[in-house]
Amino acid sequence: MxxxxxxxxxxxxxxxxxxxxxxxxxxxxxxxxxxxxxxxxxxxxxxxxxxxxxxxxxxxxxxxxxxxxxxxxxxxxxxxxxxxxxxxxxxxxxxxMDTSARDTGARDGDQLEMFKGGKVEIKTRKKLVEPRTDAQKAYVQSLFENELAFGIGPAGTGKTYLAVAVGVSMFIGGHVDRIILSRPAVEAGEKLGYLPGDMKDKVDPYMQPLYDALNDFLPGKQLAKLIEEKRIEIAPLAFMRGRTLANAFVVLDEAQNATTMQMKMFLTRLGEGSRMVITGDRSQVDLPRGVQSGLQDAERLLTSIPKISFNYFTSKDVVRHPLVAAIIEAYEADSGRA
CATH class of the missing domain: 3.30.1370.10 (K Homology domain, type 1)
Structure with missing residues (x-):
């Protein structure tokens, strides 16, 4: 001792x-x-x-x-x-982590555990995932406590990674039957039509960050089987239209590139027994000029609704290379002068 x-x-x-x-x-x-x-x-x-x-x-x-x-x-x-x-x-x-702000209670003990000093760990099949900042910790707690949660902030703050980790944890704990991960397939200077292959081959590169996160949390053979059985789905946002997503953990990534109508369509897919997480970065909108971001509209319209949480990250929460935080701060400072 x-x-x-x-x-x-x-x-x-x-x-x-x-x-x-x-x-x-x-x-x-x-x-x-x-x-x-x-x-x-x-x-x-x-x-x-x-x-x-x-x-x-x-x-x-x-x-x-x-x-x-x-x-x-x-x-x-x-x-x-x-x-x-x-x-x-x-x-x-x-x-x-701010030790003075750590709490001591436990929530959903089989999924999220509070260890000594109020630490949070998310159980997955391949690793234990621990938030690395206070904002990340609050975000993870809100994902377990709310049926609809938003994670908004710059790249590298763990918004998508932690959301997928919580989804895998809830899935292996039997709290949801499926994991559904989606992104708008918005071109950021590249043209989908020029990519080789069929539609799946064309959109898969846009979905690769979601595959990467899943590979961190589930063994390769098990992940492939779950995708084949459609218990894990990774699909462009446009493929969500007309569906009701019940008993599922649903993540919409890069939500700043969803239009207002797409965001409304996606949010209204929420079904019984499901959890939904929306992640995005307001500084990386790739929509055509003059098209309003659905993420900004959702913030404006839904902030006052109970049981919907909004979690915000800053450059201080970046957990990639230290230079990433410095780069983000430089761009933020420049936009403030514009």
Missing amino acids: AIGALTPPPTESAPREAQIEFSDNRLLIDLCGEYDRNLAMIEKALDVQIARRGNQLVIMGGEASQKRALEVLQALYDRLQAGRTVEPGDIDRELR
Whole structure:
């Protein structure tokens, strides 16, 4: 068990230090990482210095940064004690999450679990998926709690990935019978007609991000069988017309490229026992000039309706390469000047 505490107030000549002690040296080695790379990541993020002394880690820096470093180190050590690994993404998640806002209750225990510190994990067949920011955590909770949820924000914030993960979790838990994933097949400078093959061959490239997400959560053979049995469907938005989607987990991705009429058509497909998630990025509309985005209309018209949740992401929630967040911020700043 780890014990963390601030040392007595330093003298003027001594730097301020905090210490945390770990009983299992083998886990401590894993916590530090190869060539102490895990510690280096925490040092850079929190502007502290971390030194190892036997089975203790000593943190030097500002008091608030020391306290945060202690929390992160303890959380990562708890993870190792539970038999999990510590990867860069796990460190990034602990650094991003606001510990003061974590809750302690459990919701839908067989699908979503609240672990120590109020962490959320989504169970799929291939991996456990954990939100890496507070906005992602709130989004995942809203997907379990609401029959209709919107996830709106820039690329790389996990909107679609987490929605598909929740859909797979609900499917394998028996809460829905089908997963239906859809996107508008809107051309973004490319012409569908020039692509080789039949209609499926032409639209599949537009659906590839959805296939990629499913491949992360389900074994390949099982996924292929479920698609063949139509228990998992991936189809362009136009193919949803005339259907009633009952007992299904339904995701509409890239919803900013749906027209107002398409969005209304899709939303009214919601059937008994179903959940529906709409994801989109208002800054990436590929509709022809003068055509109103259905996502913007849905925000305007549905915000006040109970049991419909709207979840928003910013560049701070980007979990891709750090440069992606910087690129998004640069474009946002430029559009603000226009």
